[in-house]
Structures are given as C-alpha cells and as structure tokens.
Amino acid sequence: MKPILETVQLTKMYRNDRGIRDFHVQLYPGDVYGLLGPNGAGKTTFLKLITGLIRPDKGTVALFGASIAEQFEQGMRHVGCMIESADFHDFLTARQYLQLVARYYPGIGNSRIEEALDVVGLAKAKSDKIKHYSTGMKQKLALAAAIMPEPKLAILDEPTNGLDIEGTVMFRKLIKRLSEQKGMSFIISSHMIHELEQLCNRVGIVVRGRLIKEGCVSELLQSNQSLEQYYIDQLRLAGEVSESA
Amino acid sequence: MHSWKAGYMGELLLLWYRRKIAVFGIFSVVVPILLAASFHALQPILGFMAVSQSFPLTMLGIYTSVWIPLFIFMAAADLFPQEVASRTLKLALLRPNSRFQVYGAKTAALATGIAALLVLLGIVSLACNLFAGTLAGFAETAAIVKAYIASFVSMLALAAVFVFTAQFFKSSSGFMAFSIVLYAAAKIAPFLSSAVAAFSPASYTDWYKLWLSQTVSAGKLTTAFLFLASCSLLFFSLGYYKFVRKEV
Numbered sequence: 001m002k003p004i005l006e007t008v009q010l011t012k013m014y015r016n017d018r019g020i021r022d023f024h025v026q027l028y029p030g031d032v033y034g035l036l037g038p039n040g041a042g043k044t045t046f047l048k049l050i051t052g053l054i055r056p057d058k059g060t061v062a063l064f065g066a067s068i069a070e071q072f073e074q075g076m077r078h079v080g081c082m083i084e085s086a087d088f089h090d091f092l093t094a095r096q097y098l099q100l101v102a103r104y105y106p107g108i109g110n111s112r113i114e115e116a117l118d119v120v121g122l123a124k125a126k127s128d129k130i131k132h133y134s135t136g137m138k139q140k141l142a143l144a145a146a147i148m149p150e151p152k153l154a155i156l157d158e159p160t161n162g163l164d165i166e167g168t169v170m171f172r173k174l175i176k177r178l179s180e181q182k183g184m185s186f187i188i189s190s191h192m193i194h195e196l197e198q199l200c201n202r203v204g205i206v207v208r209g210r211l212i213k214e215g216c217v218s219e220l221l222q223s224n225q226s227l228e229q230y231y232i233d234q235l236r237l238a239g240e241v242s243e244s245a
Numbered sequence: 246m247h248s249w250k251a252g253y254m255g256e257l258l259l260l261w262y263r264r265k266i267a268v269f270g271i272f273s274v275v276v277p278i279l280l281a282a283s284f285h286a287l288q289p290i291l292g293f294m295a296v297s298q299s300f301p302l303t304m305l306g307i308y309t310s311v312w313i314p315l316f317i318f319m320a321a322a323d324l325f326p327q328e329v330a331s332r333t334l335k336l337a338l339l340r341p342n343s344r345f346q347v348y349g350a351k352t353a354a355l356a357t358g359i360a361a362l363l364v365l366l367g368i369v370s371l372a373c374n375l376f377a378g379t380l381a382g383f384a385e386t387a388a389i390v391k392a393y394i395a396s397f398v399s400m401l402a403l404a405a406v407f408v409f410t411a412q413f414f415k416s417s418s419g420f421m422a423f424s425i426v427l428y429a430a431a432k433i434a435p436f437l438s439s440a441v442a443a444f445s446p447a448s449y450t451d452w453y454k455l456w457l458s459q460t461v462s463a464g465k466l467t468t469a470f471l472f473l474a475s476c477s478l479l480f481f482s483l484g485y486y487k488f489v490r491k492e493v
Binding site for chain 2: 077
C-alpha cells in the first residue's frame with residue numbers, strides 16, 4: 001500500500017533553536033494518527049511543513065505521491081486542514097465563508113454546505129457574522145471547512161481547543177464516523193490524550209523537535225495502563241518530566 | 246485552472262464584502278456628482294468651470310492622481326498585510342492552489358477592482374455630462390473611453406509597485422501610511438530631479454493625455470507603454486519573489 005503522506009528527514013529549525021529535526025513519518029489510507037507532545041515540542045511546525053505553510057531546511061514531504069514543494073496543487077487536492085488557531089475573515093458569515101471554500105472543490109453544492117454546518121452544530125448561527133462567534137464556534141467552523149470537501153486526509157491541529165463538552169463529543173463522533181464510513185484518514189495534534197486514545201490507531205510522540213516514539217495504540221495499550229501512562233513514561237525517559245510526575 | 250478561478254473569485258468576493266470597499270464605491274459615485282453640481286452652480290460666477298464636454302477627462306486627472314491610488318493602497322493593504330496581521334492568509338494557502346496562483350489571484354482581483362472603479366467613475370462622469378446637457382459626440386466619447394483605457398495601464402503599473410511594497414509589511418495601517426508617503430514623495434521627486442520622472446511609474450498617472458494629443462508620435466506612445474508594461478511585470482515578479490518566501 002502506498003503512503004498518503006511520507007516525510008523524509010524533515011527538518012526545520014528556528015533561530016531560538018526550536019523546530020523539528022529528521023522527521024520520518026508515513027501515513028497510510030485509513031490511519032488516524034495522533035501527534036502528542038508538550039507545548040513547543042514542534043507539532044504545529046510539523047503540520048505547517050506538511051501543508052507547505054513553511055518551508056523545510058532539509059527533507060521532503062509527499063502527499064498522495066506528489067511532492068509538496070513541486071506539485072503542491074496536486075498534493076493538496078485531497079487534503080482538508082485546520083492549522084493553529086481558527087482565524088477567519090470576520091466580516092463574513094459562516095455560510096459565506098464555506099461558499100468561498102466550496103469553490104475550490106468541484107461538486108460541492110449548497111446542500112453539502114448546509115450539511116457541514118449542521119454536522120458541527122452551526123446551522124442556527126450560519127447567517128451570523130463570524131466576528132460574533134465564540135472561540136468554540138470558530139473552531140467548529142474551521143472543522144466544518146476542513147471536512148466539507150470530504151478529503152482523503154484531514155490535518156487537524158488542536159481541534160478541540162475552546163470546544164465545550166458537547167462540542168468535544170460531537171468532534172469525537174464525527175471523526176469516528178468519517179474514519180469508519182468514509183475511510184478518511186486523519187492527523188490530529190492534541191493535548192486531549194483520552195480523545196486520541198479513543199480515536200487514533202497510531203500515535204507519535206514529539207519531544208524537543210524529535211519524533212521519539214511511534215506506535216500502534218492497540219499494541220501500546222496491551223503493555224500500558226493507558227495512552228496517558230505511556231506518554232508520561234516516554235516524557236520521563238526523555239527527561240521532560242520529573243520522576244515524581 | 247479551476248482552482249485559480251476559485252481563488253480569484255474568492256478574492257474578488259472578499260473585496261466586495263468589505264464594508265470600506267463598499268463605502269469607497271459609494272463615494273466614487275457621490276464625489277463626481279457633487280463636483281459636477283458645484284461646478285454647475287458656480288458656472289455663472291466662474292464661467293470656465295462649467296461641466297463641459299471634457300468633464301470626464303478633467304475628473305480623470307483627479308481619479309488617476311488621487312482617487313484610484315488611494316483605492317490601490319487600501320485594496321493592496323487588505324489583500325496582503327491585513328491577511329498576514331489577521332492570520333487569514335493561511336486560509337488561501339491551504340487550498341489546492343500553488344503560491345503563484347494565490348498571488349496571481351490576489352493581484353488579478355486588485356486589477357479587476359481598478360478596472361471596475363474606472364468603469365464606474367467613467368459612467369458617473371459621463372452621466373454628469375448627460376444631466377448637465379453637455380454630452381459629447383461620438384468622436385469625443387471615443388476619445389474619453391480611450392483615455393480611461395490608457396489610464397488602466399498606468400494604474401496597473403502603479404498597483405504592481407504597491408503590491409510589491411505590501412510584501413514587506415505585516416500591518417495594513419503601517420503599509421497605508423508608508424504608501425501615502427512614498428507616493429507623495431514620488432509625485433514631488435520630478436520637481437527636484439527631472440530624471441526621476443522618466444523612470445517613476447507615479448509620473449505616468451496622467452499618461453492618458455498623450456493618447457488625446459494629436460501631435461504625439463506612435464513611437465513615444467509605444468515607449469511609454471513598454472515602460473509601464475515592464476514596470477508591471479518587474480514589480481509583479483519581485484512581489485511574487487517575496488510572497489513565495491512568506492512563512493505563515
């Protein structure tokens with residue numbers, strides 16, 4: 001099976017010595033890949049690199065076999081993203097924004113836009129200007145925009161930030177449904193480790209810019225109490241947390 | 246091509262939805278009418294300032310030296326530095342469009358805005374003539390249309406300069422302030438050194454006058470056109486060089 005995402009020796013270092021080094025990641029169709037790590041470990045940098053928002057110092061990224069540096073358009077055709085904070089042109093309504101997004105993907109009509117708004121629970125607020133939205137509502141809109149084109153791969157950076165409990169449950173059910181019914185793949189960077197434990201089949205742990213561990217969640221859970229315990233153990237081994245943690 | 250078209254339409258709609266662009270459009274309609282009404286009212290006193298057949302050309306001088314440059318600064322600020330400041334640039338960059346397509350769509354939207362503004366201003370100015378009862382004949386109207394089309398070329402070159410300049414800014418207000426100062430300096434510079442005039446796109450804002458003159462040679466028109474076209478291409482390319490290296 002060909003990987004839908006492949007990074008080789010992906011490296012990007014900032015002047016403050018933060019960034020990522022030598023990331024080798026392969027993602028296959030149907031994977032739900034969780035990216036775990038402390039704040040500032042390099043998770044968002046990795047996601048920005050694979051979506052071309054920033055350029056690597058070294059290494060390559062291929063999405064669906066297309067090099068992101070040379071065939072960006074082809075690589076991103078089947079990718080939906082929400083990277084970093086949910087920022088929008090706040091003078092638009094949610095519906096207007098999704099209509100703008102829909103133009104990029106052939107075959108998305110008004111019914112799909114309405115469906116996406118309905119799925120994330122924004123149907124009632126669809127005609128409100130985004131500037132009147134709460135952080136959680138903006139997060140839901142970003143999620144709606146990412147999944148609306150039904151991409152083969154969705155890249156979600158901290159998707160549950162600012163979501164209320166119902167929103168978090170909605171998010172979990174949505175990802176599960178899209179993964180199981182539509183075969184959609186996901187990369188999810190999150191601190192909500194319990195969510196990732198329920199959603200992901202694979203996880204990667206990033207510490208100080210390095211991908212220190214990767215594994216199948218089911219296998220990790222056979223030898224560990226929980227994903228959280230495994231994660232803390234790995235951080236302890238890397239010297240990121242004290243022995244008492 | 247489909248993605249580029251989507252990006253272009255998206256940028257156009259984003260310009261359209263912005264309230265200040267709508268306000269600018271309303272002023273573009275109101276100002277010529279107010280000026281025409283004032284001129285008409287003052288005609289018995291001042292005589293020569295009546296709404297004559299050349300009113301659209303008189304107004305074109307104001308449009309190309311002040312009004313449209315202001316639109317260019319404002320629209321370029323919204324299309325580039327404002328998108329960086331509000332972190333919305335990534336919304337376009339994460340779509341299946343190359344950086345060149347995103348940059349091209351934004352620049353094309355600005356060019357379309359300039360063309361639309363010229364058409365709007367031209368129609369309003371001609372309408373003022375119509376209401377003042379001084380509507381020009383076919384030949385004069387054709388000359389007016391020719392002047393407005395020629396103005397588009399010089400405004401495009403000016404837009405390319407400021408699209409390039411916009412790539413250095415992360416705040417729209419900073420860019421606006423700098424652009425106004427830069428433009429004013431570019432307008433004053435030819436008075437201090439005549440050599441500047443030949444190589445500054447800002448000196449070509451009244452280029453349309455050459456097209457109205459019967460005595461200007463085709464060679465001079467071609468040279469000026471080639472200069473403006475080269476400026477547009479050069480600054481468009483330089484702007485892209487900066488844009489493609491942007492990390493968001």
